[in-house]
Amino acid sequence: MAKLPANILQGARNLLENCAGMRKGQTLLILHEGPDAGIYDGTLAGAIAKAAETAGIRAELEEVPFAPQAADPSPALARRMAAADRTLFLARLGDQIRFRPSMGPINPVVSYALDAEMLGSGFGQAHFGGLLEIKALVNSALATAGRVRVTCPLGTDFSGPGVRFPAAGGDCTITRFPMSVFTPAPASGFAGRVAQAGFLVGTGSHYYEPYAVALEDVLLVEFDGTRIVRFEGSRRDAQTARRHYETVGARFGIDPWFVHSWHAGIHPGCAYRKAAAENVERWETGAFGNPRILHLHTCGDYPPGEISLNVIDPTVEIDGIRLWDQGRLCPERIPGGQRILDRYPCLARIFADPETEVGLGPDGRLTLLRDDQSAR
Structure with missing residues (x-):
């Protein structure tokens, strides 16, 4: 992937460091919807993974299907989330379960910056x-x-x-x-x-x-x-x-x-x-x-x-x-x-x-x- 524009890198670092509290050597699990879902831009997950890499954070990407009637993540997915230092949702699933008590111990992050433009704007960069x-x-x-x-x-x-x-x-x-x-x-x-x-x-x-x-x-x-x-x-x-x-x-x-x-x-x-x-x-x-x-x-x-x-x-x-x-x-x-x-x-x-x-x-x-x- 080409070098990230400075504004997008700044927004991603705000997410990773100021919001998620991540540091070098940790693991980030990025759960994202497919590129045709129409909510999140298909390049956003890769851009955030690239920003994580520049900060020494290992990013793992996994596509999660959209389900109109969302339930808690499957036991297998919940174990993956618990094993990562932090989980990031670029998927409606994160929004759907945002009030679920089961997410308290895992405390994932859900992004409402839906594309690189939003991430790199004042929306994503503001501390x-x-x-x-x-x-x-x-x-x-x-x-x-x-x-x-x-x-x-x-x-x-x-x-x-x-x-x-x-x-x-x-x-x-x-x-x-x-x-x-x-x-x-x-x-x-x-x-x-x-x-x-x-x-x-x-x-x-x-x-x-x-x-x-x-x-x-x-x-x-x-x-x-x-x-x-x-x-x-x-x-x-x-x-x-x-x-x-x-x-x-x-x-x-x-x-x-x-x-x-x-x-x-x-x-x-x-x-x-x-x-x-x-x-x-x-x-x-x-x-x-x-x-x-x-x-x-x-x-x-x-x-x-x-x-x-x-x-x-x-x-x-x-x-x-x-x-x-x-x-x-x-x-x-x-x-x-x-x-x-x-x-x-x-x-x-x-x-x-x-x-x-x-x-x-x-x-x-x-x-x-x-x-x-x-x-x-």
Whole structure:
């Protein structure tokens, strides 16, 4: 393989060293999907293996098949993962099992940098440890708040008291790279409405047909604590949503009306430059880390549920302070935020000039219509 470009090498070293904590002489097991799966670029695994080699880390590559209904890795694969110093998923399997308790002792890494461009951009290069500090800062601000309110330009408006994060079991048992979201905030205590445009889509937990259903206009999803209580919007959209929730709930034998939690992107270097409609499964894997997207885990009393509600350009007010301001995360507005940015100039740069492309359609909203369909 030819010498890696400097930006890709830097992103890979951020993954290997700052995130995975690897050092010379160790073994990395890279589990990747086949090149035709359509989610991860086929050259990414080789590029990361090459970067590992330059750091004296031995990389082993193994293709893992995609299964819509993912289970824990087979005993043989689990043994291989346990034998390696660290395992890296370049495969949806890593995302599907990100909340499985069985992964805790192994603690693999799943990459949401889906191709070399993402890995070599500010998304992949921004210091992993700095983003962990941003995540901890946001978690602390939410947990100590008296009041939290979430709004958006389309009509989202829900609020509640300080977030009651669980003492254990509330976050992934797999390490995310890059660190892109804060810990899921339990829905208990929150109430209001979520404005949903474009579509309802799965969460990356299980894959089913249809994985996404189109909405013709803005659908308001009203919830009270952990319960969806009604849909408001066009009659057609309300029927579509009700039917979809009931179908997915029946398929998996789960409570369709359960609202588990919500969280937003914290990584302003995350960019998704294609329309979501071109590949909605890839979009929901790669775009969610941008602060312009906040999503709720619904349909099932477990994280991440089976249906995701996606809010574009959220404003998140914590005791009246706009920590998210119409899709822009402003950590400098709360105590400790500016100090983090001062310690990590790479973070300061991307927070000062955030990426804004998150896969929206030509009208500036999420849609299941491709550009070539919108004029029909």
